[in-house]
Amino acid sequence: MTSSTQLTFPPQLRVPATYMRGGTSKGVFFSLKDLPIKAQVPGAYRDALLLRIIGSPDPYAKQTDGMGGATSSTSKTVILSKSEQKNHDVDYLFGQVAIDKAFVDWSGNCGNLSAAVGAFAISNGLVDSSRIPQNGIATVRIWQANINKTIIAHVPMTQGQVQETGDFELDGVTFPAAEVQLEFMAPADAEGAMFPTGNLVDELAVPGLGNIKVTLINAGIPTIFVDAAAIGYRGTELQDAINNDEKALGLFETIRAHGAVKMGLIKHIDEAQNRQHTPKVAFVAAPLDYQASSGKRVKATEVDLLVRAMSMGKLHHAMMGTAAVAIGTAAAIPGTLVNLAAGGGNRQVVTFGHPSGVLKVGAEAELIDNQWQVTKAIMSRSARVLMEGWVRVPEPIV
Template sequence: MPQTTPAPQISIPAIYMRGGTSKGTFFNLADLPKRCQVAGAARDKLLLRVVGSPDPYGKQIDGLGNGSSSTSKAVILSPAPDGAHDVNYLFGQVNITKPMIDWSGNCGNLSAAVGACAIHMGLVAPERIPADGICTVRIWQENIGKTLIAHVPIAAGQVQETGDFILDGAPFPAARIQVDFISPAPEGSDMFPTGNLTDTLSVPEIGSFPVTFINAGIPTVFLRAEDLGLTATELQADVNNDSTLLTRLERIRAHAGVAMGLFSDPSDAETRQHTPKLAWVAAPKAYTASSGKQVTTEDIDLLVRAMSMGQLHHAMMGTAAVAIAAAATTTGTLVNEAAGGGSLSEVRFGHPSGTLLVGGQTEQVDGRWQVAKVSMSRSARRIMVGHVFVPADSF
């Protein structure tokens, strides 16, 4: 019988970047194969192969993913045609063990890299880039239809990537990039999906819990740590090695998704793992971060732990940090309560890798809670610029 000639590999220009406490592969839309420049199966298959999913071993050893939700990510950038933004930003959360990409939300950590990457790709008009100072990159986040503003430092006309800014969860210092999330709640609706600052969530065979549902940055359900039998000082191994706890938390998340109007049935959570996020909060207490850093009660206003793609996040997702900021600065939520209650404009919270300061401006408009802006400081850095190779028959 004649032998079939194996498919060749094709190469695609890409930039591999760290943004915040995540890493991802960034593409210019125009560089993708034609059939992958639109949403659909071909694009998903291509990006799955780039990242190395699905991998039954959970390592993504044959791609650019690193076997964690924080590093299993893809970004597509393109020119913004509306005149009000510089770049369009589309984010895909790639599942590690399943052939699935979740396009339902943003990645707040990689948002910190979008402005710099857009400059590197030539997507920001040269006249908008100062010789020295700050370049304000206006980003349209396509997944959620929101504006982000990245304040990117520039030195000698180039993105400044090195510096002395320390971000807990990233091992080396870099240049500070402020990211503003503008009106991160859905337009024309209350950022609290039920209209309440707190609700009671009933989960069959598990129990009922006071919760705060919020949709700012990313849909999130907050619970009190003590109601889950937790402390909010947990590190990854404390949660991710406990299969019983993971199953319990996922069932709560699934029912929260129904209560928030994201799912019609709890089973829908199986194919939508990126949203909603589940997090638990507690008042400040001392703990040792994963780096060995000692976090004292004086260092923080509250404790937060959050789940991402079925695992405890090693630090804090940027979008969840937006939700934390919005909820903490709204008097009456469980997050605000954990932070001591009352009127707050910013909070510093403790997460598994250390601490993070976030600020928010919330207000009621026509009886609905809205948040005008949430700001946080992150950093970003190019790790590799070149071409990624994939088999031509993989998509």
């Protein structure tokens, strides 16, 4: 380049943002009003902006030139605004950003990042000050805009500030923090039955595998539950056992695609590639001793069942919060594969083992007019701000 050459490229955009951990996930949080005007409405520009911020699509699958962490748990974005819904404080929109594709999936919620929404909303003036105690617990009413559901976050406060530090430990997160209790209200699909086929257990025809028993449920997030033994697993597997096996990954995607059709989420299996975030696939098993990814020993006597779940084509390192809602709900309903793996019977709380350790989730379900309904699911997570300021991003070309 000679001294007379002038730069013809525009400068980077400077967008206010907060990088937060919520549960076992982390993502980039934005106030809607802080986004560029063209990104304040859904569409191609917003998607392109978020993709570039996160660093996707990346053929190297590292997201080196962005804020993403090259896993489904760390390739996430959140947009928040004062709620337009009656009796709610904040509207929460979640975007799952694909790593190797130019695609943002808006079809579902992130239960883990839900734990950070209340704290962000309080700290960024999205919750009326009259609802925030100086000390104690702030109750933040969240409208989850992807799935049109209510989440209640109980956020600890100290001297008018969100209390982030504490001694609550969450398997899958290295360090302790303050506990945030979440209530997922009426988490089943409001537009259809919680069990879309009307059955607690179905047979699903899977090419190369034959007919397998599945529980198909819309609660927290659409989920396909399979018995671990039916697909050759024990339920004690860690990430490497699945994610380094291309044949296994292909099998799970085949199950997911055919299950999505049976659930009525898509019309043809080819449509699954454009709906990566949902449904989830999880396999369940009765309790066994195993060693978690941290080296921690999990004893069979500590858990009711074992669950492993796939997220964005890979085995999740712990458990998605929305999938935990599905697990808790299915466990509360006698006869589902989840309930049977946990020993059957009636239960309002279940503790399950996942690759990073254990998690407890509660759910209240009842049979009304021969239809199962769940009033709420409850779990505890933690959250904290990792960095705040501005994210720099080249202007998207759309």
